[in-house]
Amino acid sequence: MPKGGARPVSGPPPDPTALRRNRPADKAGWTTLPAEGRVGGPPAWPLAAMTDREFELWRDLWTKPQAVAWESLDQGYEVALFVRALAQAEQPDAKVELQRVVRSYLDSLGLSVQGMLRNRWKVAATEAEETPRPASGPASRRPSARDRLRIVPRGEGG
Template structure:
């Protein structure tokens, strides 16, 4: 039986808008362009399937994914093969009767590529303000100041002016 200790993704995910920003472990957040990656996608790196319908679907997903904001980082990190493997597995999952463990693998690959919210938080990526960004406020609104004296609190209760 395994004993305690740190585990992957244990605890709350990092929050780019957290009030406390002085933790060394928090690291820097990378802001991805809301408009996505510009230009043509890289060449498809995998061997094509025999079934032409699979190949058409793979290339459709490939083009769609390489236009996303996360693709800026994939290109920088040279993750063409990882994205292609995700695409191939995703096409397999779309088929009727796909194995349950394949669904889990696709989710994990999506997390690893930053295609999910938890995956983006793990990588400390956020999308710049724009239509593609998840709802997040970049500026926290401070709470209204608390009353400073007992006298002020009693004014509220009985309505007296002093």
């Protein structure tokens, strides 16, 4: 393992709600995935013989919001390899190294929170999330950093 220096996933992941938005890496933008997920059946299985468990996982994964991005990026093989590794890692006698591989797939395919952030993917808000709830009183919401940084016109303040 190299000592010091940058690594591909070192440092904090990108934050779509960060106050400072003028970093060069932010120019790529964020991809918003549909909350309802990918519509339609899963694509054809690209690997040799599929087990029953692999079929269940394959079918389930292709309904997720991330599947929209996988389809546009033509990641069928990567998802299939993840499914195969996950099915093997579920076994009681699975090796720890295989579990590390599965964790890596989770991140690279955007199936973990860290993976979603690193891929710069976010899931669209559902109607229930978009509807603002009325405040229940003055202490219901803590002021954000943005709220505290408002400009005070001349004559106001202390």
